Amino acid sequence: MYALLILDIQVGLVHGPEKLWRCEELLNTLMDKARSAGAPIFLARHIGPAGSPIEPGSPRTMVAQELKLLGGEVVFEKRRPNAFEMTDLADNLRSCGATGVVVTGMKTQYCVDSTCRAARDLGFDAVLIAESHTCSDTPVMKAENIVAHHNATLDGQFCQLVRAEEWSF
Template sequence: MEFSPRTALVVVDVQHDFADPEGSLFVAGGPETVPVVNALIGEAVDAGATVAYTQDWHPPSTPHFARDGGVWPVHCVGGTVGSAFHPDLDIIEGAPIVRKGVGGEDGYSGFTMRDPLSGEAIPTDLADEIRTRGATEVVVVGLALDYCVRDTALDAARLGFDTTVVA
């Protein structure tokens, strides 16, 4: 992977509930993903690229959860162990962190969320944050490929970023 100061590495949801076998929504291969992501973070930093993170961060009750009418088990409740970044994940000081679902929104993408009642798209600050830092290219890596990584990459491309997914 080639990084430059025009690149933003977006690290998606490498959190306890997804990356730890004890997590409530464990993704197979999650623990093995962490060292790969850390290597990419190191390469990005060395090249002067921006590193940004997304974090699923739900309230205790949300239409996103099955018990409240959604489809997902309770996961990544803000301030709990489940919502914490995996303890082995390298976090770059001062890097943007976008928390998804804070107000109960449905959100797989780091760039947009959806109001659970109206379905209206709600932009996050991620695009502005990385554009301000000079990014025109986005590299997306993290968990889970079939939901949050995919939607983050699709939104990055829709927003005009040259987009690459590392799977």
């Protein structure tokens, strides 16, 4: 069984100063697919140190209202790009019978990348939905190119790359 993992779709990033490159509607579609199949849904919220804009308790760390939460989702805090590092994610996945994780969310070059790589190292089948992760432009590369680069780099060695319409839980 696969669980859905949504990374850092939170107020401070979705509504922050950097413009994101698409994906909100795809995350809700994946959540609907996971719910219909009875697959667990995990949402990570990135928390920064005290005094930072995303310090513990900051409204910027709350799940963005664009995601349709219906209850039953597991929302957890992480402090590192890798969602498994210093969290109970791996134990929680195993305890609900998940052998794989479908990774979505943001930011592609940080948390999505490091979580895909870590999932395989921890014995989980990792699936990356090609069009369900995002980031913003950087001074050296457009977000669309960052996503395309990571899709090509991660596919095969670190995860299975799948288009949303081809995936079912």
